[in-house]
Amino acid sequence: MKETLITLNRTVSLKQQNSDKNLKQMSTIQSEISNDVKINCYHYVLVFTIETKENQLKQIIEKLQQNGFITYQTQDLNKKFILLFIYMNDNKQILTIAQQLQFYKSTVDKDLEKSHQIHKPILEKLYMKQILDSKLIDELNRIDKRIVEYQRLKKFNYVLKDEFSTKHDDETLLKIFSQSEILIIVNSHLHTIKIGDLDLLYFLKKENYLTNIIPVHEDNLDYVHDDQIEQYFGANVAIYFEFMYFYQACLKYLGVISLLVYLMNRFYLNIPLIEYVYSVVVMVWSTMFIILWRRREHEIGFKWGVINQEHNKKIDLNHEFKGIPKLNLSTGFVTLKFTTTQRLFYYMLSGFEAIPILFVAGLLKVIVFNINGFIRHEHSLFYMKDFANLNKPGGALHFAYTGTILDILVILLIFYINLLYTRVCINSTRRENHKTNLHFQNSVILKRFIFELINRFFHLFYIAFVEYDILTLQDLLTKLFVMDQIRRVILESLVPMAMKEQQKRSIVAYKEKMMKKTDQSEYIVQRIAELDLWEYDNFDDYIEVVFQYGYLVLFASIIPLAAFITYLFSYIEIWSDKFKLCHKLYQRNMPIKTKTIGMWRMVLNAMSVLSIYTNTAFISLSYYNMFELCQRQQCDWTNILIVLFILEHFLLTLKFAIFHSVKGTPKWVRILKKRLKKK
16 A cells, blocks of 8 residues: 555656646636636535645646536635635536436426326227226226326436436536435546546545535525425435424324323323333334334335435445455456455454443443432442442432532533544444445444443333332433423524524624635635534434434333323424524535435334333333332242233234234335336
């Protein structure tokens, strides 16, 4: 590798020595572009370190211009970074790359009189033979309208462009692609630019010249409606909102049931059987929710033209991937391979790195449990006498607000431990050598989820199944759930509005300073100011919803009203998440074509399975009054284990039967896929 880099450096230096005339000409072109051509629609900004030399930048700019890019070079206000705005203005080249990425686009219906393409050939034959049957017409009319709409989808082909637009000029044809798709196309083209045998962008990042590639916000973005989120931000952002709307719709029915259960227990009856039945209903609901969402993902795939993943495979490659060259007998090409068996060692190494941090976080929780008096039995494995005595009468921490102060300290400490753990996860995942960025992100999500799972649920499971203190569990769960909802109202509504006002003032001040120092256009100043915004990461959005779902399904019999409360607060959640994005409180994200929530669906399914064990345990322990008996050391586990075994196996069988009886793909999608294959 070192020899390769030396060769590349020599090549660069030779280019520098032998192309003075070209550089002067290129500088003249760059000056003309910067001063005379006013472009208010750049695609990306490349952020370089200030140490990047001028001659290196000139060669990078020349390389980009040779590949159809218009560039604009400037600096940020503090002159810490060199900014290179780029715009791809070759429409034909964009359309050619779109063909290579195999985007699905709807073809033009040239028959304006007959909108139903299926009816026409069949009806013509029927009229010719004079055997028109009204029943057959009824059958034709019952064909799902979505089949009629989406059967016109076809892989985009520039040669056959008249099939996709009534006007054949490239500028009009380009309008069939959304803004996010244009960014995907441009990003794909950027990664085809080579320096030697290496990807130019990867090489610049590896040599610490290039720090970031950021998509540029549109100037006229005020508010994006639901159907425009995918077109502007991309499917990887829009799929979250589709999931939230679907989750909210499913919660509506469960919320009504949970409210009825709560009212019956609160004002009329206090029969445990009602809570037992409700727990079973929640477990069935969680299974149906995941199945129906999987079906919804297939529908979304056709809605957004994500029928297969060829375009992702081409641009989602992890450039840090290192594999062993092997001949593919099917294709005859040599490909890089790195098997799961080879990666297993690095998985184990990642585990060894994560365990100490998880242990520290768990130990911190145990210490706080002892001080707060949650761990009462001296024979318990987690009992620490010295810490337990601190909050007893005469102890050093025996104050009225000790618990509240400790909770705040723990939240802060866990926050910083989580930051450290996230860095360790990212570094260890890089070492695992994943071939695609999707697999890389899924591995990071799984690791971070494990930390959050221990952080949020460890103490609840301990109180329930070690201390057998159901009253403390109910009280703590109610407080945690209600406080979490209040926290989210504040963070998800008031904070974004305050952020927007603060951002407005900051951008105005930034513009004033920038206009005094430079003669930049207002558009460029606005885009430079937006580079100081936070990067958008939807992990926090997903993790909030996942653990909200966890409270709902894992502790269904303990806090039955959770479904109703969650349904009400989901409106605030959706509004806030859209507000933050559509009012440009974050940098524009890198769009990706997708139709699924990826690893998060597996996480939800795991929680659904885990809910069977937690709820059957709650039902069994409550039915035999074991919570009180176990606290008095008088519990007999014979009957409870029998009930646990029978109930758990029954519910697992029920979940398995539901999961395999309901097809994961809607009927109209299956029919449409068969039709598209015949084309």
